[in-house]
Amino acid sequence: MKQLSFKQFWELSEIYTAPLNLFIILLGYAIAKFQLNSLPSPAFFLFVLIIVMFHITVNIFNNYMDYKNASDENYKQQTNIIGRDHLDIRFVRNIYLFSLAMSFLLGIILVWHTNWVIGVLGVIGFYIGLFYSYGRRPLNSLPIAEALTGTASGFFIPMISYYLAIYQDYTLTWPMIGKVFLISLPLVLMMFNNLLANNTCDLExxxxxxxxxxxxxxxxxxxxxxxxxxxxxxFIWLLVLVFTGLAPWTVLFLLLLFPKNWSQLKEYRTIQDKKKTFPIVLKAMSAIMVLYPVLYFIGSLFL
Known part of the structure; x- marks a missing residue:
């Protein structure tokens, strides 16, 4: 059996970004708690495991497909982890297939214990995740990549999380879905910005x-x-959410981040570089993606 060091798996799977999904999931539950005072079901915790597993699956697959589809030999041999570390492409493919099978199996178990609504949402999420870098025209090569991926991560994950917290006591309605989308919009926008900044730095x-x-x-x-x-x-949208009663007042603490982060983003405005200024954008957007769900959840506890 081929050997894969922890450092190589760390980069190949980008597992270090997985914790961010936990905060996105938290927002969905926090919305259910704030609006309906719901409690998490056992299915909710299974969903957490699925998201982490599928996150690893997608990242391995994206690295695999980027390597296979690359026309730039410098990227293929120096930038991509597979070429740079001379990983066996078949071994990487097998790791991806195993993690995909596990994600799919856990998804089937989740649908079995819940209902078809989770199945539909899950299929859409799986499709976007897998076809982000697969096919003749993968999603990451199209101008809709930023918006579609931002919506998939920033809205679909909280939506499923929200539904798993309420499905035993409530029927999902379109007004409910609309509210979850409006509340999730800050996460959608931050994910959109992360991808937009990444693609700006990688344009050439x-x-x-x-x-x-x-x-x-x-x-x-x-x-x-x-x-x-x-x-x-x-940040303007945060004010709208609070004043319309869709979010607790605690999320307004995020406004304190704006002056410092806006000042730091000036450097990115001057130069767009993957190593020098992209981390500045990533830090600014990630701060909202982490603190917004936490502050929303804290606010939901004051009911």
Whole structure:
């Protein structure tokens, strides 16, 4: 059996980003707690395990497909973990297939213990995750990649989490879905910005590999302005959520982040570089993605 070091698995699976999903899941439950005072079901905790497992699956698959589809030899041999560390491509594929099978099996168990609604939402989520980097025209090569992936992660995960907290006592309605979307919008926007910044920094590399993301059509200057506008709007949206009663007052503590983060983003405005300034964007967006669910959950406890 081939050997894969922990460091290689760490980079290949990008498992270090998995904890962020736990905060996204927390938001879904916090919404159910705030609106309906619901408690998590056993199925909710199974869903947490599925999300972590599928997160690992998708990241391994994305690295696998990026390596196979790469036209730029420098990216293939120096940047991608598979080529750089001379990993056996078949072994990587087998790891992906095993983790996919486990995710699918756990998903079947979840649907068996809940209902078809979870099955439908799960199939959509699986489709977006797998076809992000698969096919003749993978999603990550299209201008809809940022919006679609942001919606899948920032809205679908909280939506399923929310539903698993209420399905035993309530019937899901379109107004409920609409409220969850409006409340999840800050996460959708931050995920959109993360991908937009990543693709802005990787524009030249993406062109070499025939990936025409949104940045390709906008150009770097406009892409940066879109990112900053979306970031500013997200704070305005927090005020709207609180004043309409869709979010607890505790989320307003996030407004304290704006001055410092906005100032730091000036450096990204000047230069878009994967190593120098992308981490600044990632830190600013991740702060909201972590603190927003936590503050929302804390607010839900004051009912």
């Amino acid at each position: 590399e993406d062109i070499e590999n025939h990936r025409k993301t949104l940045v390709y059509y906008l150009g770097k200057p406009l892409a940066v302005n879109v990112l900053l506008s979306v970031y500013a709007f997200s």
